[in-house]
Amino acid sequence: MAAAFFQAEMSVLSSTLARSYSIPFRKTLMSFSFRIAMERNPSLRIRCSRVAAFSSSPSHSRNFPVPGIEDVFVGYLFGRTKATEVAHVIQKGDIVVDATCGNGNDTLAMLKMVTDDSDGYGGHVYALDIQKDAIESTSSLLDQTLGSKEKERVKLFNICHSKMEEIVPENSRVRMVAFNLGYLPGGNKSIITVSDTTLSALKAAERVLMPGGLISLVVYIGHPGGREELDVVEAFASGLPVSDWVCCKFQMLNRPLAPVPVFMFKREK
Amino acid sequence: MAAAFFQAEMSVLSSTLARSYSIPFRKTLMSFSFRIAMERNPSLRIRCSRVAAFSSSPSHSRNFPVPGIEDVFVGYLFGRTKATEVAHVIQKGDIVVDATCGNGNDTLAMLKMVTDDSDGYGGHVYALDIQKDAIESTSSLLDQTLGSKEKERVKLFNICHSKMEEIVPENSRVRMVAFNLGYLPGGNKSIITVSDTTLSALKAAERVLMPGGLISLVVYIGHPGGREELDVVEAFASGLPVSDWVCCKFQMLNRPLAPVPVFMFKREK
Numbered sequence: 001m002a003a004a005f006f007q008a009e010m011s012v013l014s015s016t017l018a019r020s021y022s023i024p025f026r027k028t029l030m031s032f033s034f035r036i037a038m039e040r041n042p043s044l045r046i047r048c049s050r051v052a053a054f055s056s057s058p059s060h061s062r063n064f065p066v067p068g069i070e071d072v073f074v075g076y077l078f079g080r081t082k083a084t085e086v087a088h089v090i091q092k093g094d095i096v097v098d099a100t101c102g103n104g105n106d107t108l109a110m111l112k113m114v115t116d117d118s119d120g121y122g123g124h125v126y127a128l129d130i131q132k133d134a135i136e137s138t139s140s141l142l143d144q145t146l147g148s149k150e151k152e153r154v155k156l157f158n159i160c161h162s163k164m165e166e167i168v169p170e171n172s173r174v175r176m177v178a179f180n181l182g183y184l185p186g187g188n189k190s191i192i193t194v195s196d197t198t199l200s201a202l203k204a205a206e207r208v209l210m211p212g213g214l215i216s217l218v219v220y221i222g223h224p225g226g227r228e229e230l231d232v233v234e235a236f237a238s239g240l241p242v243s244d245w246v247c248c249k250f251q252m253l254n255r256p257l258a259p260v261p262v263f264m265f266k267r268e269k
Numbered sequence: 270m271a272a273a274f275f276q277a278e279m280s281v282l283s284s285t286l287a288r289s290y291s292i293p294f295r296k297t298l299m300s301f302s303f304r305i306a307m308e309r310n311p312s313l314r315i316r317c318s319r320v321a322a323f324s325s326s327p328s329h330s331r332n333f334p335v336p337g338i339e340d341v342f343v344g345y346l347f348g349r350t351k352a353t354e355v356a357h358v359i360q361k362g363d364i365v366v367d368a369t370c371g372n373g374n375d376t377l378a379m380l381k382m383v384t385d386d387s388d389g390y391g392g393h394v395y396a397l398d399i400q401k402d403a404i405e406s407t408s409s410l411l412d413q414t415l416g417s418k419e420k421e422r423v424k425l426f427n428i429c430h431s432k433m434e435e436i437v438p439e440n441s442r443v444r445m446v447a448f449n450l451g452y453l454p455g456g457n458k459s460i461i462t463v464s465d466t467t468l469s470a471l472k473a474a475e476r477v478l479m480p481g482g483l484i485s486l487v488v489y490i491g492h493p494g495g496r497e498e499l500d501v502v503e504a505f506a507s508g509l510p511v512s513d514w515v516c517c518k519f520q521m522l523n524r525p526l527a528p529v530p531v532f533m534f535k536r537e538k
Contacts, residue, residue: 237522247523253506253516253531262522 373407
């Protein structure tokens with residue numbers, strides 16, 4: 001029964017989205033009224049309908065109180081079936097930072113998002129990792145996968161993620177900084193990202209990110225130090241001004257060690 | 270620039286969904302590998318690509334580790350443009366419980382979801398509220414809005430949400446139990462849902478919910494007692510077995526008093 005439930009929902013969502021480029025944000029069954037809750041004083045408890053979609057007036061995406069978050073979560077919860085689709089998440093020509101490139105899979109995917117195979121137009125990926133093994137692994141993956149012109153669009157740096165400002169050109173408009181915290185898969189598990197440098201890296205990301213850009217993190221909490229790192233990330237996000245940033249996390253409640261995605265979206269002015 | 274970013278994303282998502290009834294779950298830019306993280310021992314930290322969508326093989330929705338959550342969040346983050354679309358979130362004929370009907374907006378919307386105007390086919394909404402004012406307000410709204418046949422499909426009860434088992438017929442297959450905690454909008458703000466009865470209500474909801482069903486809560490934490498109530502809700506969700514339940518919350522990090530949606534999805538067997 002649930003399969004049909006999902007199918008109907010997906011079909012509906014699909015047609016809704018196809019029709020509507022400016023996604024209206026409406027009170028729906030599964031939502032609470034984000035808009036109202038956000039726009040009014042949050043200390044003033046507003047109990048509002050979650051489901052009165054047919055009686056409320058539309059508010060369009062330009063008024064969406066958490067711009068970008070809808071994309072983030074759809075991306076988070078769904079997959080894309082092809083790289084060409086994933087590629088639309090970020091715009092061609094964008095500059096993005098893979099702050100912890102690890103074995104390079106993210107780097108490669110981010111490159112596909114910012115470049116256009118057809119005419120060679122594209123942005124750049126700045127990929128960092130403090131571990132030489134990671135840089136070698138990423139470089140090897142890029143060599144196997146990319147032509148020389150494409151590879152030129154990736155800038156690899158064997159430095160700590162906290163040093164991103166040293167390698168991203170000044171005044172770059174960085175669309176996204178992505179972090180995948182923890183240790184290198186297949187590498188030395190005693191080498192992990194740690195709270196101090198992660199905090200420094202977040203501050204750097206805050207500075208380099210363009211308005212409308214996103215800091216995206218996946219925080220792993222199953223290894224020693226992971227939970228402390230999450231605390232630091234959350235504290236940082238909590239301190240960003242509401243007028244300029246929308247910061248949220250998604251947490252599994254009955255899987256205490258599940259990784260925690262955290263998103264910090266810098267509002268457009 | 271971000272507007273185009275959203276539009277492209279929405280367009281892509283739309284075509285993806287249109288093509289695919291069984292939504293594949295893929296690693297995407299904004300996600301971490303939920304599937305891997307879920308399927309393996311979560312204490313074993315697995316660092317995996319967030320973006321390697323073009324290199325990974327698809328896993329279809331039947332393997333989706335968090336069935337239903339994708340719908341919940343899409344519903345949560347997006348709106349629908351018409352009631353007829355919202356109506357697809359829940360199946361016609363379903364039985365649903367509005368555990369805190371308040372002024373009746375949710376009740377009314379839920380009714381639209383479970384009924385089919387064209388042939389009179391439909392399910393039922395059991396709407397509860399401990400406050401007589403709320404029941405009167407809901408009843409008045411239904412009177413203004415519905416025909417007598419439609420109104421028969423709503424069962425209004427002036428009782429505490431913890432008593433839902435007394436009014437939902439035994440062996441009913443309840444698709445959803447929705448809670449909107451806190452106090453009645455426009456009512457006496459000193460009358461709030463409280464942790465003890467909310468916990469009892471959650472236990473009741475757990476018992477009456479069908480597999481594939483959803484307990485949906487919006488927990489307000491801006492009023493005295495609200496945060497304690499969230500703690501109780503979270504503790505309850507945390508205790509539900511992973512084999513049978515997917516429980517999650519979505520939390521704003523730099524709006525400490527923002528309402529917190531909590532979802533508990535009962536897996537199908």
